[in-house]
Amino acid sequence: MAQSAKSEAKQIVDPGIEKGAAGLTEERIQAVIHRVLKGESGARLKVYVDTCVHCGLCSDACHYYLSHDKDPRYSPVAKVKQTLWEMIRRDGRVSVDFMRRAAEIAHTECNLCKRCAMYCPFGIDIAYLMLVVRRIVHLLGMTPQYIQDTAHSHAAVSNQMWVKPDEWPDTLQWQEEEARGEIPTLRIPLEKEGADIMYSVIGPEPKFQAQLIYQAAMIMDMAGVNWTMPATAGWDNSDMAMYTGDNEVMGRIKREHFETAARLRVRRIVMGECGHAFRSVYDVGNRWLGWRIPPIPIIHAIEFYHELLTSGKIRVAKKFQTPVTIHDPCNVVRGAGLHHMAREVAHAICEEVVEMYPNCEHNYCCCAGGGVINCGPPWKNKRIEGNRVKADQLADAKIRGAKVLIAPCHNCHSGLEDINHAYELGLDIKFFGDIIYEVMEKPGA
């Protein structure tokens, strides 16, 4: 059962924040704050700050707030107060310590899940405001170490996990070979110009979870899809630079992703079960580049599986017997309204689906997304403590019979694993792809 996360917040030292803080002067802080608040940002920041009446109605939206026994410091508006309001009030003359705390708040106390945007009567976008803070933190060089390292990886090798250019096609070929043990004719077609679909994944898949590529290849093969994967940079759709406020690198990797798809002359991109990457392609990254909508249509795995199941391209041999519950990831549910499709997919492949509450757009965040899990080990416990409410929610679903938790997002998956372990929930966490691979008919296998 979920335990109360009462432990007093200990001072966590992050080498990345400290590296930036060292040698930082208040003049430089002010100059950077001016640059961002007066130079780069515009109407949204001004109107959001001028319109907020400090009513606190956003509080109940936030899992950090709820998990910390309604500690007011964790309410969404309180995070703005502790960062932007002060910066504005003091015209950017804030101390290094203040910025240290601002970096901590923006990076480790907000998942940018936008649940609060649905609770603010005015629709103030606090996730956006926290991104503005992260932008300031980035320009001051105070981004937490591990996520900064991830942004470096994006910049150096165009993927999230320092996967070298040869390791990528090599891994795909290895998975192709593995899968041929099951389906001898299976192909992972690389660089196939004119395919219908370019399948793109995130860095951790080739690095740690190559079996997901295996499964995806099996699904593609069984469905008879004309697909391809790029052998070049641009294969990784993920985007931690979006979360560090390094917009220039964000734009760089999004451009590479879309132009790779354009080069391969595909009709659309299908991406794996990842949430933040989805936010980056339709909301943040594309806009920085001037693309109003993704220039090559991109659909999430949930939509793709839905399409394959409803069109009969893949058939279910025997439904998954263990009762499942569905976690709604912020970026594809509040971000793309895929919760209906997710349920249809779940019902199509599983015998019993137990809902957790609140659900759909109102689901509680996994507390891993928004770059928080990417801030790495120093912040892990804080992240777990900050989501007791999720543990309670999952425990409730478990009491009502759920044994498997479907989390169609990588960050959610990893974050929920931590919650699952820390609160001893005993759920088995899966992707949709895991279950589809398990239950689908595999003629030829």
Next chain:
Amino acid sequence: MHPIYGWVTGPLTWIAFVLFFGGLLYRLAQLLVLIRRKEPFIFSYMSFKYGLRSILHWLLPFGTVNWRLHPVMTIVTFAFHICLLAAPIFLMAHALLFEEAWGLGWPSLPDVVADGMTMVVMAGAVFFLVRRIVRPEVRFVTSTSDYLLLALVAAPFVTGFIAYHQLFAYRWMLVAHIVSGQVLLVAIPFTRLVHMLFAPLTRAYMGSEFGGVRHAVDW
């Protein structure tokens, strides 16, 4: 009293209305210029349909999850805002003054009703005050300016109420009522009370993003 009355109902009123409407127009123009200059993408995502859809949900008491989560706050805030807007506009005395000044007449409320609405506004203000003090999540984000704004909003209603009931120093109370109303009008465009103008816009933008881009609801 004639010169003072003449001054507050004459030039001061003009100044107040010019600053109020001019201020609102200025804020709106400033906003549009800023969007055009820095965030032109906002225009391209604004959707009349989805913006309105969101606004209507939020305009409906208990029409959103968060309204349902806070039933007392919901009732109070709707009652407060409705009375806050309707009582001054449809007060007979105000309508009368407008008619006498410009020949512009509109239907007005019986005084008893307006009186009741004034009491609702005052009670709402007290509720908000208490809520600011009592609720930790609200107190944490409350600053002096929040109390001042609340006082600014309550003042014309309190003074109006006292003047209407002629409880004491009627003449001075009426002058205080007029002046506090004017101060409030002028304050709206230049303080967080500008949410009167901006809240529908921010809501419409969030509604547009949710409806048009995210295919999700924002309530």
Next chain:
Amino acid sequence: MADVSRWDWEIGTKTIPFDAWKADFAWVEEPYISPDGERIAAVVNIDEAQFSVCVNGQPWDGIFDKAWYLRFSPDGRLSVLVSEDGEWTVAVDGETWPDRYGYVWNTLFSADGAHIAAAAQQDMAYAMALDGVMWENRFSNMTHFALSPDGRHTAATVQVKEIGEADIARFQAGCYSAALDGEVWDNAFTNVWHLAFSADGTRLAAEVRQGLYDYTIAVDGRPWERSFSSVWQPIFHPASGAVIAPVRLDGQWTLAADGAPIWPQRFVQAWHQQVSPDGRRLAAIVSPRYGYWTLALDGESWRTTVNEMIMDLRFSPDSRRVAATAKHDGRWTLMVDDGLWRQGFDQVRAPVFSPDGRLVAMVGETEGRFALVVNDHRMPQSYQALWQPVFSPDGTRMLVRGIEKGTYRRQVLAVDQLLA
């Protein structure tokens, strides 16, 4: 480029069966067509872990554990990446390079096709390999591979200092540089991206980032004096040798040459700049206002815009015309001379100009059927696969390479008849 005039330009059709191969192999992968249209090739699987390449129905002698990235070079040679016993190499027309590598990939061809390069990894060290010869200097990582237009020089972004796990300070101090024929620039940068060669292959320019925020262009290792909030890939002006790159200034993009902005106009986006063959005009893909795209010539953007994407900017050989593929409301078409074609498709290939610039041709695909469009006229014939057409040097003939009903057809058509 190979001598196109020596190709068979006789009007007529040659056919080569393709689907028929399927009987001879476990499977046949997607086909590739030689530039002159005389050969059709595909990677074929013979048995478990036995791959070869089949050309015009004849398999190569060699059998490999794996074979992929089959590509014809511009001079018509056929290359493929192959592995045997866990080692990789490049096979060209059936002959493998003498060296074996831990991995080799990203085949590059010189403009005339005489030279073939690839990125190679041996014992976890990286270098470029040109015509089978690997750089002597090896690096711990290598990205952004480039081959000079004349094919005599190779270059890549290389990692020159080791970085410990999550050592962000060291990374930011600069651990990357560029290597030209294996020789590293004097300077290291935080990042080095997208290299560009000068026409003669002796100079090298790249996007660089110094620290986390200062972007500029480095030419032969020397950064421009001025830095920007971002930059995109540079090009060398073929005549003047100036380096031209899009730069971001105050949140908007423009083009700069040798460090100074050259276009007074500012754009939401500007990239893929290109100099006309005569060296007189400079074009780029730009977004004049948010969400709208067009081309800009010498700083002036066209009036016609599309709302999704523009790619494949091409000048006509006489430098007078410009075309690019453009996507509007979900349909791809061609934007040419400030106008849009009426013919739209699900997908298209890059446009091709006739030598005199009078004609522009494009391949488009809708629901799996390909069609050829010339000057916005859709040709009646449709195909199950179709490659870019080639104009004869005198501009009177057109080579069309397509597959229909499982048979490859090489057709030479008279241009006059096409448009009649």
Next chain:
Amino acid sequence: MKPFVTVLLAVACGVLWSTTTLLAQEDMRTVPNDVFMAPQRPPAVFVHDEHNTAAGIDECNRCHHVYRDGQLVEDESSEDYRCSDCHAETDTDDGMPALMDAFHGNCKQCHLEKGKGPIMCGECHQRP
């Protein structure tokens, strides 16, 4: 016991005072508002003789005017009529001001013009 007695006395005095006021018809102290269907405010204070003396009004038709075809008839007066005989409670098409507007026009406008006399709502509509 004491508060109770005080309240009782106060109520008794109030009743007595109001009765006497009503009875003293010869000395008009307010403009009667009983012609209004639903009067919103207390009747306006108006001590007829005192007001006219103070304001130096000799001519009855300064207030008890007669209009014909929209023109003021100089020599006629209308003190035999009730104001509501001509002025309807609500606006009519004949251009005649409604009753309340007529009262306000007659009293308040004159006060504003002369710079004397009550002009704020509660100055006339005094609560008892």
